[in-house]
Amino acid sequence: MKQGPTTGTPHDTTPHPCALIMTSSHHLSLPDQPPPEPLLDRLQTPVWIFDIERERMHYANAAALRLWNAPTIDALLDRDWSSTMSDASRQRLADYRSRLQRGEHIDEHWTFYPGGQAVSLHCRCSGLPLEDGRIEMLVEGLESDILLDASSLRALEAVRHIPLMVSVFDAAGQLLVRNPAALELERGNASFVDAFEDPDQARQLLQRLEHQANCLLEAVMRVKGDSRWHHLDLCRTTDPKTSRAMIVMGELDITRRKDLEHAQLLAKRQLEVVIESLDVGLLLEDERRNVIVANQAFCDIFAIDALPDTLVGMDCREAAHAAKPAFRDPERFVARIEALVAGEQGQARDILAMADDRFLERCYTPVIVDQRHRGHLWGYRDITRQKRREADWALQASTDALTGLANRRAFDENARKVAAAVKAGESPAALLMIDIDRFKAINDTFGHAEGDKALCLLADTLKGKLRDDDLPCRTSGEEFMVIMPNMSPEVAEGVAQRLRIQIAERAIAAEALPFHFTVSIGLTGFKASDASLEALIRRADAAMYQAKHEGRDRVATRW
Numbered sequence: 001m002k003q004g005p006t007t008g009t010p011h012d013t014t015p016h017p018c019a020l021i022m023t024s025s026h027h028l029s030l031p032d033q034p035p036p037e038p039l040l041d042r043l044q045t046p047v048w049i050f051d052i053e054r055e056r057m058h059y060a061n062a063a064a065l066r067l068w069n070a071p072t073i074d075a076l077l078d079r080d081w082s083s084t085m086s087d088a089s090r091q092r093l094a095d096y097r098s099r100l101q102r103g104e105h106i107d108e109h110w111t112f113y114p115g116g117q118a119v120s121l122h123c124r125c126s127g128l129p130l131e132d133g134r135i136e137m138l139v140e141g142l143e144s145d146i147l148l149d150a151s152s153l154r155a156l157e158a159v160r161h162i163p164l165m166v167s168v169f170d171a172a173g174q175l176l177v178r179n180p181a182a183l184e185l186e187r188g189n190a191s192f193v194d195a196f197e198d199p200d201q202a203r204q205l206l207q208r209l210e211h212q213a214n215c216l217l218e219a220v221m222r223v224k225g226d227s228r229w230h231h232l233d234l235c236r237t238t239d240p241k242t243s244r245a246m247i248v249m250g251e252l253d254i255t256r257r258k259d260l261e262h263a264q265l266l267a268k269r270q271l272e273v274v275i276e277s278l279d280v281g282l283l284l285e286d287e288r289r290n291v292i293v294a295n296q297a298f299c300d301i302f303a304i305d306a307l308p309d310t311l312v313g314m315d316c317r318e319a320a321h322a323a324k325p326a327f328r329d330p331e332r333f334v335a336r337i338e339a340l341v342a343g344e345q346g347q348a349r350d351i352l353a354m355a356d357d358r359f360l361e362r363c364y365t366p367v368i369v370d371q372r373h374r375g376h377l378w379g380y381r382d383i384t385r386q387k388r389r390e391a392d393w394a395l396q397a398s399t400d401a402l403t404g405l406a407n408r409r410a411f412d413e414n415a416r417k418v419a420a421a422v423k424a425g426e427s428p429a430a431l432l433m434i435d436i437d438r439f440k441a442i443n444d445t446f447g448h449a450e451g452d453k454a455l456c457l458l459a460d461t462l463k464g465k466l467r468d469d470d471l472p473c474r475t476s477g478e479e480f481m482v483i484m485p486n487m488s489p490e491v492a493e494g495v496a497q498r499l500r501i502q503i504a505e506r507a508i509a510a511e512a513l514p515f516h517f518t519v520s521i522g523l524t525g526f527k528a529s530d531a532s533l534e535a536l537i538r539r540a541d542a543a544m545y546q547a548k549h550e551g552r553d554r555v556a557t558r559w
């Protein structure tokens with residue numbers, strides 16, 4: 001036997017609806033009572049009992065048989081509802097079951113398709129307890145109190161089948177009805193306020209809706225007990241059934257969009273932090289040459305006493321002109337910007353000398369998006385320390401550590417330049433090779449440190465007694481050379497003799513030295529016919545050895 005609802009008692013004389021239903025069901029009868037008139041079959045409105053859990057029909061009156069388009073009651077009771085029921089309907093019924101269990105009566109519209117034709121019906125559903133404790137659903141098909149013409153029906157169907165979650169509340173926020181998409185939220189019988197994480201915000205929305213007729217509101221709320229975000233469209237309107245105010249709410253799950261927005265915001269913030277932490281001054285211009293982004297390092301480098309954000313929107317062309325006095329070559333600074341912005345080159349780097357002796361490295365990157373110039377990115381880096389270090393290294397590489405004179409490397413470099421100039425027909429140039437006499441004996445007698453003092457004294461004399469154009473060098477241990485550009489042989493001879501005497505006199509006068517010393521000097525001239533620097537040096541060397549052989553403390557010339 002099919003599961004049946006509770007029966008009325010034998011002494012119950014009032015026509016209890018359950019008793020009426022059961023006696024007309026062909027499946028249950030009360031033995032001590034005559035089968036009453038099947039009153040329900042006389043009704044023009046359909047009445048049926050449905051077992052939601054097992055998805056079986058348990059009773060249907062004659063009007064219901066017509067509604068469901070069934071030839072006989074047995075055909076209807078045997079009908080397989082599971083295979084034809086949509087998920088949305090199943091969901092809706094599951095929601096009903098819990099509400100019926102709580103003793104609720106549910107008034108809702110259903111649209112049935114018994115013969116393929118849509119029939120809209122206002123159904124009143126109530127719970128019918130079974131002996132085993134389960135609840136079946138008694139449905140009374142009332143006449144629709146809303147006149148459903150074809151377009152209203154289509155609208156109702158549309159709401160039922162769209163994925164947008166639609167719920168209708170009374171003015172106090174109590175749920176009246178929701179569409180299948182909204183049913184999937186499984187909120188139970190949540191009121192509007194209870195549906196969301198922030199009840200205060202929900203209450204405020206209700207208050208705003210209460211005070212404005214035909215009010216439309218939008219809000220973004222977090223769903224209660226869930227980490228999901230919903231976008232709400234709320235509309236206060238009039239219930240066509242009760243003529244009282246009601247609230248229609250459309251909900252859209254925007255969690256993904258929210259997450260994306262959050263990720264984008266985070267990425268933007270991270271980028272801002274990175275830009276701010278760079279020690280490269282950044283300036284990003286748009287196509288119209290207005291500032292989009294500037295960082296603190298940019299303000300620091302150009303001593304701009306303002307927050308970087310205040311530069312946004314600034315005209316970069318005007319700003320560059322205003323900044324011209326800060327550069328040693330202001331015209332070049334501006335001209336290069338204009339050339340790069342005009343797209344004459346792609347990415348480019350250059351070094352700018354500042355009026356305050358700093359050096360800036362400027363790096364330009366065209367901002368090309370979708371094969372179109374969208375802006376210009378400038379990076380400025382203060383490279384003053386690096387430049388100074390490089391200059392120091394260059395000086396060290398070309399300087400003799402003991403005497404501070406130019407070393408062999410610098411000698412070679414400069415001698416080549418002078419030789420080239422002489423070959424090119426410029427004025428003659430001379431070369432002196434200077435060697436301390438009997439230096440070994442000085443070292444051996446007074447020690448190496450004292451010998452060093454003699455080298456420094458000689459270097460000092462050369463530094464002080466020569467023209468600015470002359471370049472004195474320490475080319476090896478106790479061998480010195482002097483390059484003298486624009487120097488005739490006669491004048492060179494005089495200079496060499498004067499130097500020899502001055503060195504000897506300073507050596508005598510030097511309090512720091514316990515000995516005197518003299519030098520032998522070989523003098524030669526740069527010749528256009530010299531095949532190499534070595535030829536020149538060999539001649540100077542020969543002249544110097546000649547001076548040694550001739551008795552030292554003298555100048556010998558090999559021009």
Ligand SMILES: Nc1nc2c(ncn2[C@@H]2O[C@H](COP(=O)(O)OP(=O)(O)OP(=O)(O)O)[C@@H](O)[C@H]2O)c(=O)[nH]1
Nearest residue numbers: 435436437438439440441443448449451452477478
């Ligand atoms: N104190 C010191 N001595 C050096 C340095 N470089 C080379 N000498 C020394 O210079 C001396 C050069 O001696 P020699 O080339 O023999 O010639 P000299 O003794 O000067 O004799 P003449 O050149 O013939 O007059 C050697 O004893 C080297 O050790 C240096 O940096 N410091």
